[in-house]
Amino acid sequence: MKIKFLGFKWNLLCHEIQLPNFCFHLQQDGKNRIQQVTEKLTQKAHSNMPTPIIVLIKQSDWWTGASIKIKDIRAFCKMIEENGGVKLTTEKLKENETAVEVNFFVLNENTGCGLYQYYHQSTWLDTFNKHCRGQYDSLVRKCREDLVQGGAKKNEIAKFNESKTLTYEIMATKEKLPALVRSLESIKRLEIVAAEHLIKEGAFAPLADQVTRVRHHFIIGKKNGRSLVELIAAVLEKSFLKKARVVGMMPGNLDVVYKLEDNYQNFGEIDYDKATDGNLLEIDIGDIDESLTKSGMLKMMLDAVENEKHKKMFAGQ
Numbered sequence: 623m624k625i626k627f628l629g630f631k632w633n634l635l636c637h638e639i640q641l642p643n644f645c646f647h648l649q650q651d652g653k654n655r656i657q658q659v660t661e662k663l664t665q666k667a668h669s670n671m672p673t674p675i676i677v678l679i680k681q682s683d684w685w686t687g688a689s690i691k692i693k694d695i696r697a698f699c700k701m702i703e704e705n706g707g708v709k710l711t712t713e714k715l716k717e718n719e720t721a722v723e724v725n726f727f728v729l730n731e732n733t734g735c736g737l738y739q740y741y742h743q744s745t746w747l748d749t750f751n752k753h754c755r756g757q758y759d760s761l762v763r764k765c766r767e768d769l770v771q772g773g774a775k776k777n778e779i780a781k782f783n784e785s786k787t788l789t790y791e792i793m794a795t796k797e798k799l800p801a802l803v804r805s806l807e808s809i810k811r812l813e814i815v816a817a818e819h820l821i822k823e824g825a826f827a828p829l830a831d832q833v834t835r836v837r838h839h840f841i842i843g844k845k846n847g848r849s850l851v852e853l854i855a856a857v858l859e860k861s862f863l864k865k866a867r868v869v870g871m872m873p874g875n876l877d878v879v880y881k882l883e884d885n886y887q888n889f890g891e892i893d894y895d896k897a898t899d900g901n902l903l904e905i906d907i908g909d910i911d912e913s914l915t916k917s918g919m920l921k922m923m924l925d926a927v928e929n930e931k932h933k934k935m936f937a938g939q
Contacts, residue, residue: 625741625897627890627926629793629936630751632734636762636786641731644788645678645685647761648754652677652687656907659692659720666717668696674745674753677905678729679914683937684927685729686920688905689753691745693721724903725750726919728927735936737923741894751790758788791864793887799866800855802880806870809851810877812840815865835864858882890926 634640655672662671671692678687697714698721715721723744729736738747766782803809815837842850851870858866866882897903897919906913914920927936 623742623894624891625739625894626888627923628738628740628747629887629889630736630738630747631791631793632729632736632751632754633789633791634734634758635789636758636782638781639758639761639765639786641685641729641734644758644761645680645729645731648676648757649678651757652910656910660907663718663720668720669694671720674750676754676757677907677910677914678727679911680731681915681924683731684924685731686727686914686917686924688724688726688914689745689750690905691723691725693723695721724905726903726917726923728920728923730927730937733936733938735927735938737889737927737936739919739923747792751792755788755790759784762786791862799868799880799882800858803851803855803858803868803870805872806851806868806878807848807873809842809854809868809870811842811867811869812854813865813867813869814838814840814861814863816861816863837865889932890922892922 632641634644652675655675656677658672659675662668671694673690673692675690675692676687677690678685680686695715697712699710699712701708701710725745726739727736727750738750740747762782762784766779769779769782815835854868858868863882868880870878870880872878892902900918902917902919902922904913905917926932
């Protein structure tokens with residue numbers, strides 16, 4: 623199994639709560655959750671654990687940290703070979719143990735671009751981003767409530783309205799999808815989710831600001847040739863999309879489906895077994911700052927975003 627480094631970008635819409643303030647908020651929330659977990663483990667209580675726990679520190683222009691998800695299991699299954707036979711058995715966790723999964727990340731303070739370490743069945747990048755967006759919304763809401771209670775002017779309160787949220791993008795390799803589309807003989811259907819709503823006018827325009835995303839389906843007639851294939855490929859190159867799905871036909875009447883989601887840009891990878899053997903996934907919750915500073919996984923990720931090939935993309939330099 624491979625651990626992959628995936629790219630993402632945050633855009634914070636509330637100008638009064640920018641990335642340093644928000645990361646400090648995440649940092650304090652993480653410390654509070656660690657305290658709760660420590661108390662529960664001391665009491666040998668494993669239910670209702672706070673999860674995920676986001677821990678992070680600032681290193682130069684980068685916020686580096688990890689998202690720790692506590693898993694609600696007390697035992698797991700495994701296979702054992704004994705005397706030429708194989709049997710399935712279970713192993714229970716000890717009273718002072720709790721199962722977790724961890725995903726490391728680095729985030730540039732100036733650009734909002736970051737790198738996320740993902741492996742199969744761990745917390746997906748979209749889930750991590752949604753949790754952080756929820757935290758940001760909570761912070762905006764608290765600031766708004768404090769202003770209301772303090773009798774602030776309406777124009778000051780409006781700076782913290784509900785639309786001032788956190789938006790995010792997952793970096794994808796756009797070059798690959800248009801190339802795949804150009805290999806098609808014809809296209810039957812195009813489905814997209816744009817980074818911005820395409821509803822600008824008409825009966826549904828009032829809904830544009832009330833929904834999180836809009837999916838567009840383009841059903842294409844049978845009589846379309848290479849000119850339409852090239853047109854759609856060119857549009858995909860120019861547009862920034864969260865999702866895209868193209869249903870078409872290859873030469874020889876072979877139906878195929880190509881998706882943008884299959885083309886997430888990979889900025890590095892490492893074998894999972896190698897990472898566990900090298901203790902790259904370990905964190906000392908008792909000394910977060912020291913542990914994250916010395917983390918081998920975070921060092922690998924910082925090396926990836928600071929090399930000449932990717933530096934401009936992540937750090938804007």
